[in-house]
Amino acid sequence: MALPRKVASANYMREREELFACPVCGSEMMVTEDCSIVCDNRHSFDIAKQGYVNFMTHAATSMYGKGLFEARKQVIESGLYAPMHTALCDLLKQMNTNVVVLDTGCGEGSHLASIKNEFQEQSDHSFVGVGIDIAKEGIIAAGRNYDDMIWCVGDLAKSPYQQTSFNAILNILSPANYTEFKRLLKPNGMVIKVVPQSGYLQQLRAMFFADSEKESYSNELTVERFKENFREVEIKRIAKTIAIDQELVPLLMHMTPMGWHQNNNDTAINLTEITIDLDILVGKI
Numbered sequence: 544m545a546l547p548r549k550v551a552s553a554n555y556m557r558e559r560e561e562l563f564a565c566p567v568c569g570s571e572m573m574v575t576e577d578c579s580i581v582c583d584n585r586h587s588f589d590i591a592k593q594g595y596v597n598f599m600t601h602a603a604t605s606m607y608g609k610g611l612f613e614a615r616k617q618v619i620e621s622g623l624y625a626p627m628h629t630a631l632c633d634l635l636k637q638m639n640t641n642v643v644v645l646d647t648g649c650g651e652g653s654h655l656a657s658i659k660n661e662f663q664e665q666s667d668h669s670f671v672g673v674g675i676d677i678a679k680e681g682i683i684a685a686g687r688n689y690d691d692m693i694w695c696v697g698d699l700a701k702s703p704y705q706q707t708s709f710n711a712i713l714n715i716l717s718p719a720n721y722t723e724f725k726r727l728l729k730p731n732g733m734v735i736k737v738v739p740q741s742g743y744l745q746q747l748r749a750m751f752f753a754d755s756e757k758e759s760y761s762n763e764l765t766v767e768r769f770k771e772n773f774r775e776v777e778i779k780r781i782a783k784t785i786a787i788d789q790e791l792v793p794l795l796m797h798m799t800p801m802g803w804h805q806n807n808n809d810t811a812i813n814l815t816e817i818t819i820d821l822d823i824l825v826g827k828i
């Protein structure tokens with residue numbers, strides 16, 4: 544009989560417990576037999592029945608709710624982001640080593656799960672995937688849907704991990720904290736940040752923000768800040784327009800908190816194609 548999710552997750556985390564640092568006092572942590580993660584100073588965090596751990600030390604509000612994460616999961620599973628998954632997987636394979644990968648602002652976890660699957664199909668090296676997000680609803684979904692991964696509710700600016708623990712840090716369409724990322728990376732590690740480019744979801748934006756500055760993105764400042772923080776920066780652009788089924792339209796509109804869907808009748812919108820246009824910024828410490 545299969546082990547309950549909580550016990551299976553505790554076993555998986557115990558084998559990798561050297562990754563954890565107490566978010567209160569910074570000391571080493573142990574995964575106990577009764578499925579808690581406890582530090583030397585007895586600060587304790589329970590593993591939930593869905594297999595994730597909540598490391599938040601203060602309450603946080605999030606504009607990202609359950610419906611948004613369900614929509615994101617379905618859109619990601621439709622294959623819209625497949626070119627990005629392949630590009631990120633290729634970067635990790637090029638490291639030519641076993642990898643421990645942290646996805647910061649992982650949401651409901653499908654990007655990290657897809658990248659891990661692709662990596663394991665194509666490489667003999669091992670892949671340990673760790674995801675952190677401040678939105679509990681996202682991490683609950685990640686824990687429920689993807690096993691053999693480590694899912695944590697926490698703040699990426701003050702993360703519950705030991706220094707120099709990760710070969711790569713992913714940061715996909717999420718806020719970043721470069722001081723923390725540098726603390727967490729192994730010496731030859733890399734940061735991979737994904738930011739929208741000018742054509743990203745342009746068909747939706749054109750519909751809702753016609754004649755306003757929100758109609759197009761510029762990521763110039765983000766790129767500049769990234770270059771100030773990391774060495775050997777390379778930028779790879781992934782742009783693709785694909786045909787979409789009409790059922791995807793309401794999901795596309797619900798996967799962002801920006802409120803494209805507010806005051807609009809989803810079913811009245813007719814979209815036949817959508818553009819994914821992203822810059823992948825890669826840097827070393």
Ligand SMILES: C[S@@+](CC[C@H](N)C(=O)[O-])C[C@H]1O[C@@H](n2cnc3c(N)ncnc32)[C@H](O)[C@@H]1O
Binds near residue numbers: 681697699716
């Ligand atoms: C646009 S979503 C992207 C989610 C996911 N990477 C994806 O592409 O589907 C941004 C994510 O960043 C998370 N986030 C924002 N601030 C954070 C913080 N301080 N620590 C951890 N996660 C954070 C949000 O909760 C949200 O899930």
Ligand SMILES: [Zn+2]
Binds near residue numbers: 566567568569583584
């Ligand atoms: Zn502690």
